[in-house]
Amino acid sequence: MDRMIRxxxxxxxxMAAAVDSTYMVATAQQIHNTxxxxxxxxxRMLTAASMMGAMLKKADASVTLKINGGGPLGSIIAIADSxxxxxxxxxxxxxxxxxxxxxxxxxxxxxxGHNGLLGVMRDFGEGTPYIGQVEVQSGExxxxxxxxxxxxxxxxxxxxxGVLVDKRDIRQILAGGLIIQVLPGAFESDIAQLxxxxxxxEPVTTMLAKGMSIEDMCKKALEGFEMEIxxxxxxxxxxxxxxxxxxxxxATLSAEDILSLADETGFAEAKCQYCNHTYKLxxxxxxxxxxxxxxx
Numbered sequence: 001m002d003r004m005i006r007x008x009x010x011x012x013x014x015m016a017a018a019v020d021s022t023y024m025v026a027t028a029q030q031i032h033n034t035x036x037x038x039x040x041x042x043x044r045m046l047t048a049a050s051m052m053g054a055m056l057k058k059a060d061a062s063v064t065l066k067i068n069g070g071g072p073l074g075s076i077i078a079i080a081d082s083x084x085x086x087x088x089x090x091x092x093x094x095x096x097x098x099x100x101x102x103x104x105x106x107x108x109x110x111x112x113g114h115n116g117l118l119g120v121m122r123d124f125g126e127g128t129p130y131i132g133q134v135e136v137q138s139g140e141x142x143x144x145x146x147x148x149x150x151x152x153x154x155x156x157x158x159x160x161x162g163v164l165v166d167k168r169d170i171r172q173i174l175a176g177g178l179i180i181q182v183l184p185g186a187f188e189s190d191i192a193q194l195x196x197x198x199x200x201x202e203p204v205t206t207m208l209a210k211g212m213s214i215e216d217m218c219k220k221a222l223e224g225f226e227m228e229i230x231x232x233x234x235x236x237x238x239x240x241x242x243x244x245x246x247x248x249x250x251a252t253l254s255a256e257d258i259l260s261l262a263d264e265t266g267f268a269e270a271k272c273q274y275c276n277h278t279y280k281l282x283x284x285x286x287x288x289x290x291x292x293x294x295x296x
Contacts, residue, residue, distance in 0.1 A: 002235045004054055004084050007218045010226040013186030014194060017054060018178045018214035019235060021047040024086065025163055025175040027237035031276055034093040036165045037111045038073055039173065042090045043163035044108065044141040045078040047177035049088070050235050052120075052145075053080025055179075060125030067144065069136040071113025072097070079274075084235035087274040106165065112139030118148055142177075149181070156182040156191075162204030176204045176214065180221055193224045239275035246270045246279045247289060255290035262286055 004019040025043035028034070034042055045065055053063045061082045068075040074091025100107040116136050123129040132152035137144050142161040149157035158180045166172035180198070182191060198221065207217050219227060250258055250270070261268035266283040281289075 003214060003232060004050065004235050005214050005218065005232040006054065006230045007222070007227050008183075008230055009190070009222060010228055011187075011190070013183055013190040014180060014222060014225065015183055016178065016180045016218045016221055016227075017051045018217045019047060019050055019084065019176055020208065020214050021050060021175045021177060021235070022173055022208075024050065024235060024237045026171065026173045028088060029171065029173060031237075031274075032090060032093045034090065034170075035096045036167070036170045037097050037106045037108060038090055038093045038095055039165050039170060040106045040163040041073055041108050041112055041141065042076055042078070042088055042093075043173070043175045044161040044177075045076050046080075046086050046088050046237070047161050047163070047175060048141065048145050048159065048179075049078035049080040050084040050086045051177055051179045053082055053086065054084040054233075054235075056082040056122065056124070058082055058124050062123050062125075064119075064121040064123070066119045066121075067112060067136060067139075067141065068116045069113030069139040070115040071111050071139060073111045073113075076112070081238075083233065085238040086235070087237060087239045089273045108141065109139040112136070112141065114139045118144045120148060120152070145179075158194075158198055160201070160204050162206075162208070164205040164209065174205050174208050176208050176217070178204055178217055178221060190225070194222075197221055197223050239272060239277070241272040241275060241277060243279050243281075247281070247285075250281070250286075251289045251292050253293060255294040258286055258290040258293055 002023045007016045029039045049065045065078045072095045076090045078088040080086035097107050114136050117133045119133040121131045134148045134151045137147045142159045145159040149155045160178040164174040262283045268281045271278045
């Protein structure tokens with residue numbers, strides 16, 4: 001089972017969150033049958049959303065990340081609740097690309113593209129959701145999340161994301177992430193020490209492959225500081241779809257459109273984009289929904 005922790009330095013100057021998202025990303029790979037590069041891109045988005053969701057601190061809150069950099073993968077969406085559980089989708093999970101000729105790694109930046117937008121929507125379950133967006137910088141996602149915090153929220157942030165996919169068996173996955181933020185009141189010496197640590201920090205998947213725990217990752221990032229773990233909890237790939245939600249969505253259509261959904265067998269099908277579960281509605285159920293729609 002995947003796990004997340006949130007930490008803070010004892011002087012209150014720096015916050016860090018770390019997650020091992022291996023099973024979460026593997027579940028997404030199985031659901032969407034993603035290629036290696038698509039697994040890496042969707043996995044990074046899910047990992048980032050999971051940590052950002054856990055930072056919301058409100059029971060009914062959620063965060064939605066959407067990136068489209070104009071690359072062949074199209075739009076990638078990740079949605080997380082305040083417990084760090086998340087789900088996601090990708091337009092073109094089948095896309096394959098050659099490895100990056102510079103470093104020999106999966107070319108996520110080219111697959112995502114860097115001519116588009118990263119959008120972040122925070123919904124606290126009341127009032128109007130907060131929506132911010134920035135231009136995609138690299139398509140590598142971690143750099144784009146870091147840029148989002150700096151440009152849209154003016155919060156000094158470092159985001160590190162990693163998804164390691166076995167070249168021989170893409171079902172063999174290692175994934176995780178780290179977000180570090182400088183809080184108001186941090187001393188210049190704190191920032192200088194953090195910058196030194198970040199410069200020496202190994203990639204997330206390298207640390208996980210070495211057997212380092214998420215606690216070890218935070219300690220490494222916050223070396224030279226006394227650190228307190230605020231909380232820890234399990235996180236998973238979780239979809240909240242249901243037949244009732246499907247029915248509510250269909251009921252927003254006109255009665256005529258609802259009745260036209262039935263095929264020659266008398267049924268309509270709706271598939272969830274996040275978990276691929278298919279819901280079937282009979283002609284009788286559609287007629288009931290049409291009645292509801294016509295009364296609005």
